[in-house]
Amino acid sequence: xxxxxxxxxxxxxxxxxxxxxxxxxxxxxxxxxxxxxxxxxxxxxxxxxxxxxxxxxxxxxxxxxxxxxxxxxxxxxxxxxxxxxxxxxxxxxxxxxxxxxxxxxxxxxxxxxxxxxxxxxxxxxxxxxxxxxxxxxxxxxxxxxxxxxxxxxxxxxxxxxxxxxxxxxxxxxxxxxxxxxxxxxxxxxxxxxxxxxxxxxxxxxxxxxxxxxxxxxxxxxxxxxxxxxxxxxxxxxxxxxxxxxxxxxxxxxxxxxxxxxxxxxxxxxxxxxxxxxxxxxxxxxxxxxxxxxxxxxxxxxxxxxxxxxxxxxxxxxxxxxxxxxxxxxxxxxxxxxxxxxxxxxxxxxxxxxxxxxxxxxxxxxxxxxxxxxxxxxxxxxxxxxxxxxxxxxxxxxxxxxxxxxxxxxxxxxxxxxxxxxxxxxx
Numbered sequence: 001x002x003x004x005x006x007x008x009x010x011x012x013x014x015x016x017x018x019x020x021x022x023x024x025x026x027x028x029x030x031x032x033x034x035x036x037x038x039x040x041x042x043x044x045x046x047x048x049x050x051x052x053x054x055x056x057x058x059x060x061x062x063x064x065x066x067x068x069x070x071x072x073x074x075x076x077x078x079x080x081x082x083x084x085x086x087x088x089x090x091x092x093x094x095x096x097x098x099x100x101x102x103x104x105x106x107x108x109x110x111x112x113x114x115x116x117x118x119x120x121x122x123x124x125x126x127x128x129x130x131x132x133x134x135x136x137x138x139x140x141x142x143x144x145x146x147x148x149x150x151x152x153x154x155x156x157x158x159x160x161x162x163x164x165x166x167x168x169x170x171x172x173x174x175x176x177x178x179x180x181x182x183x184x185x186x187x188x189x190x191x192x193x194x195x196x197x198x199x200x201x202x203x204x205x206x207x208x209x210x211x212x213x214x215x216x217x218x219x220x221x222x223x224x225x226x227x228x229x230x231x232x233x234x235x236x237x238x239x240x241x242x243x244x245x246x247x248x249x250x251x252x253x254x255x256x257x258x259x260x261x262x263x264x265x266x267x268x269x270x271x272x273x274x275x276x277x278x279x280x281x282x283x284x285x286x287x288x289x290x291x292x293x294x295x296x297x298x299x300x301x302x303x304x305x306x307x308x309x310x311x312x313x314x315x316x317x318x319x320x321x322x323x324x325x326x327x328x329x330x331x332x333x334x335x336x337x338x339x340x341x342x343x344x345x346x347x348x349x350x351x352x353x354x355x356x357x358x359x360x361x362x363x364x365x366x367x368x369x370x371x372x373x374x375x376x377x378x379x380x381x382x383x384x385x386x387x388x389x390x391x392x393x394x395x396x397x398x399x400x401x402x403x404x405x406x407x408x409x410x411x412x413x414x415x416x417x418x419x420x421x422x423x424x425x426x
Contacts, residue, residue, distance in 0.1 A: 004420065008148045008411050012404055019144055020127065020400060022046075024120035026136045027129035031102050034079040036166045039102050039136075043164045046143060047085030050150050052162065055084045059167065059177050067180065069375055071171040071330045080166040082174050084183060086159060087146065090421035093157025096342075096414060097188035097378065098146065099175060099368060100139035101168030104131035105392050112394035128397040133386030137398040138191030139164060141385055144407035145414060158418035161185055168368050171329035175368035179376040187342035187417065188378045189410065190369050193386030194361070196402060196409075198350070200343055200381055201254055202363035203262050204290030204333035204370050208303065209283055210235060211323040212271075216280040225278030226316060228271055232282050234314060235307070235322055239264055239286075242306045246291065254362035261362060262289035264303075292333045292362065300326060331366025334373035336381055342417055343381055349412040353405065364388060383409075 012019075022042070029039040040056070047054050059077035064070050080103075089095070107117035107130050115121050117130045127137070146162055161183055165174030192199075212232050217225025243264040255261040264286060271282025290299045304324060311318035336343055350358040363369075365388065369380040385402035 004152070004154060004415060005412055007152045008154075009408055011148045011152050012144055012407055012411070016404060019140060019403075020122060023127055023132070023136060023140045023403070024122070026140065027120040027127065027132050028118050030118050031104050031131065032106060033074070033103050033167065033170060036080055036102050040081055040083045040164060043083045043102070047083065047162060050085070050147055052085035052087050055086070055181075056081055057181070059173055063180065064173055064177060067176060069176060069332065069371065070173065071328065072167060072173045073170065073328055077167070077173070080174070082166060082177055083164040084178060085162040087150070087156070087162070089156045089158040089160070089418060091157060093419040093421070094187065094417055095159040095161065095185040096417055097161045097163060097183065097185040097372070098142040098410075099163040099165065099178075099188055099190050099372065100135055100142060101165050101174060101368065102131075102136065102139065103166050103169050103174075104134070105169050108394060114395050122400070125401060126397040126399055128395065130396055132396055133193045133398040134391035134396070135192050135384065135386065137386050137403050138193065138384035138406070141191050141403050141406040141410060142189075144404070145410035148407070148411050149414060154415070155421040156414070156418040157421045159185065160414060160418060165368065172331065172368045172371050175371050176375070179371065184376060185378055188369070188372045188380040189346070189413070190367055190372075190380060190382045191384030191406060191410070192367050192382050193388055193391055193398075194363075194382055194384050195387045196350075196383070196385060196406060197359040197361045198343070198346060198381060198383045199361055199363040200338060201292045201335040202333060202367050202369050202382060203292055203365070204294075204296060204331045205366045206288050206290060206296060206299065206326055206330040207285065207328040208288055209285045209325050209327055210307070212282045212284070213320040214278065214280045214282070217278040219276035219278065222278050225280070228279045228282040231314075231316065232269070232271070232284060234310065235284070236266060238306050238310055239266070239303075242302060246302070250291065252362070254360060258362070258364060261364070262291050264288045290333045292335045294333060296330065296332065332370030332374045333366070334370040334380055336373065336379045340379050342379055345416045346381060346383060346409070346413050349409045349416065352412065353409050
């Protein structure tokens with residue numbers, strides 16, 4: 001009899017063309033927030049064909065909005081449905097969640113794309129289109145791993161729970177809903193684009209808005225006013241100073257090669273109301289990274305305290321303090337113990353397949369892993385095909401070979417983690 005691992009690899013290689021076609025279909029089905037149903041139809045059909053117990057539901061705003069970690073800006077989730085498939089094990093093994101999101105970010109300026117944003121075109125060993133790397137390619141890798149085991153007759157002791165979720169790009173309401181619905185496991189794997197590096201540590205992040213006040217005056221006598229724009233330079237420098245201090249604390253090897261592991265980014269600036277007037281109000285919106293292991297409230301307090309101290313260097317801020325509000329999306333940080341057995345199984349599977357040890361890094365962005373590990377108490381690792389540099393960019397694409405490498409490693413990890421019960425007799 002052919003060893004299970006070799007039979008699984010052979011199945012994956014033989015079905016490669018069909019899986020590339022499936023990814024093309026997934027990418028061609030636009031799945032912006034509120035429009036995920038079409039791609040979820042594909043997922044549901046596939047899970048049903050594999051004999052999994054399938055659960056599909058529309059997110060419940062009324063229920064989710066009561067949760068302290070709910071942060072979506074939408075007031076309803078019409079058209080946004082999760083799909084979960086459960087491969088029930090024979091018992092006695094450890095369970096695993098494979099979690100990935102199908103929602104994508106807007107395509108942006110169309111003239112920056114060389115190909116249509118949802119073309120799914122294959123060229124030079126890559127498949128192009130919005131969502132290909134973030135993260136439909138990773139979702140496909142999970143599905144390939146699951147199908148390869150099912151189709152080759154493997155029976156597992158532990159459960160495998162395949163989660164195709166929505167709303168990750170806006171803060172994770174889809175995954176929060178799976179936790180609220182009762183889905184749990186002994187470990188979770190999220191195939192976000194890591195370039196096949198293993199991320200045992202993920203930073204969190206929060207959005208904020210800073211209000212800076214000045215004094216209006218005619219532009220011809222601007223010296224009689226106080227420009228909120230000029231004051232904003234001091235606010236920005238205070239924020240950058242805080243960023244430097246927070247990152248000086250991070251000396252772990254996982255951050256090697258990353259000049260700013262946990263950034264604070266200013267993303268938008270809006271101020272003034274007339275070209276010939278001194279601006280008396282300016283708003284800056286940004287994203288504050290949350291250090292793994294840090295309580296988000298701690299990060300908030302550090303930012304708020306730094307802005308309060310502006311009055312020590314400029315008296316204007318004593319009478320006109322900067323105001324900050326925390327709004328919109330946020331992602332919880334998460335990490336798995338470096339000696340956790342699931343992390344060890346994944347490392348071993350990678351080394352066995354690739355012939356070398358994996359690269360271990362800390363995630364430069366937030367994922368739904370923070371919700372799974374912090375709220376769901378599920379040890380979570382991020383590992384997948386695709387690269388961060390392709391995510392959210394025009395001409396987004398993914399290397400197809402990486403998807404199949406990832407799927408093979410994931411299948412081997414599932415075999416070792418969930419344990420083989422027996423083989424089906426043909």
